[in-house]
Amino acid sequence: MVFTLELILIVGFTTVIFLYFLSVCVLSIKLNKTESNTNLKPETCVDIVIAFRNEEQTIVALIDSLIRQSYHNCKFILVDDHSTDNSLSIAIAKTKNEQRFQILQLPDNLVGKKDALKYGIKQCKGEFILFTDADCEISPNWVETITKEMTHNNLEFCSGALLIHDCKNILQKLQAVETLFLTAVGHSLISCKKPVLCNGANIAIKRETNDTTLLNHVSSGDDIFRLQQAVKAKRRIGYTTTKEAQIFSKAEPTLLKMIQQKVRWIGKSKHYIETFSLIFTAFIGLSQVVAAVSIFILPVKIWITLLATKILSETILTVKAMSVYDHKVSPFNIFAVGILYPFYSVAIAIISLFYKPQWKGRKVKG
Secondary structure, three states, X not given: OHHHXXXXXXXXXXXXXXXXXXXXXXXXXXXXXXXOOOOOOOOOOEEEEEEEOOOOXXXXXXXXXXXXXXXXXXXXXXXXXXXXXXXXXXXXXXXXXXOOEEEEEOOOOOOOHXXXXXXXXXXXXXXXXXXXXXXXXXXXXXXXXXXHHHHHOOOOEEEOOEEEOOOOOHHHHHHHHHHHHHXXXXXXXXXXXXXXXXXXOOEEEEHHHOOOOXXXXXXXXXXXXXXXXXXXXXXXXXXXXXXXXXXXXXXXXXXXXHHHHHXXXXXXXXXXXXXXXXXXXXXXXXXXXXXXXXXXXXXXXXXXXXXXXXXXXXXXXHHHHHHHHOOOOXXXXXXXXXXXXXXXXXXXXHXXXXXXOEEOOEEOOO
């Protein structure tokens, strides 16, 4: 009886990891570098909406990067989500002589990033709306490149790359690998016509397609829910890997902040409205669970084989992503993430059952 149960587990776990291996290998094949449309000179009016809260350490760098944007037929709409630091006063002072900027304060009856984005969108007049985060560093050609991509390919939703840079310790370097991998997965799925992932720090939509039903009772997920609404409405969805369209952010500085971020992310998955997204997310989660628990259930040699198979597929996609995005990460860190990620994922899932994190001094809803 014990032998039969062990055999069933071996066959079942091996099947899951084999399907995971095939899936990730397919994604690596479908990930392609996109070319910049250098000859296209769009004149479309574009709006950029950015919500910010307590970003006094980053708001100046953000505004400087927006001022340097090569595309001039645009408006930058920055919405203050009830900051308790000097973010708002800094933003107003920094942009007082800049015609392309509009600084807004979220009314008292509205709270949170989603409300801030909606409030900013109401001020938009352009054909396209671009979104990024207040703690990001932006290429001078970002607006122009995304606008070219939207115009040239007649897109209604475009996902750009968010990458981690300026890593100072091993924790941040591991986050850089994870972010590169997830960015590649998101773009590969778009290439497969099955969009699931994107990052709100680098997306664009056609204004007339904006959907206001973004599940306000859930704190995070404005990006994923916006993408899923686009999928549901059968919008034309694309992505760009062009370096000029990449946006960079810093990794979470501590383990606690990283855990809080991941708990926020995992919390929104239960609210997914698109069937394939639910199935894909559940399958990825199952694969990580299998890789983690196998060490306690199966013979060590079999566990090592399953883990090595999983790591191999992830390495293939990550190495491909390094080339596509021209963004380097250490092979050692790729290997380390492959080993640690299953246990880390299971731990985050367990923590999320009873821990409600804070974000910017607020309890996370959902």
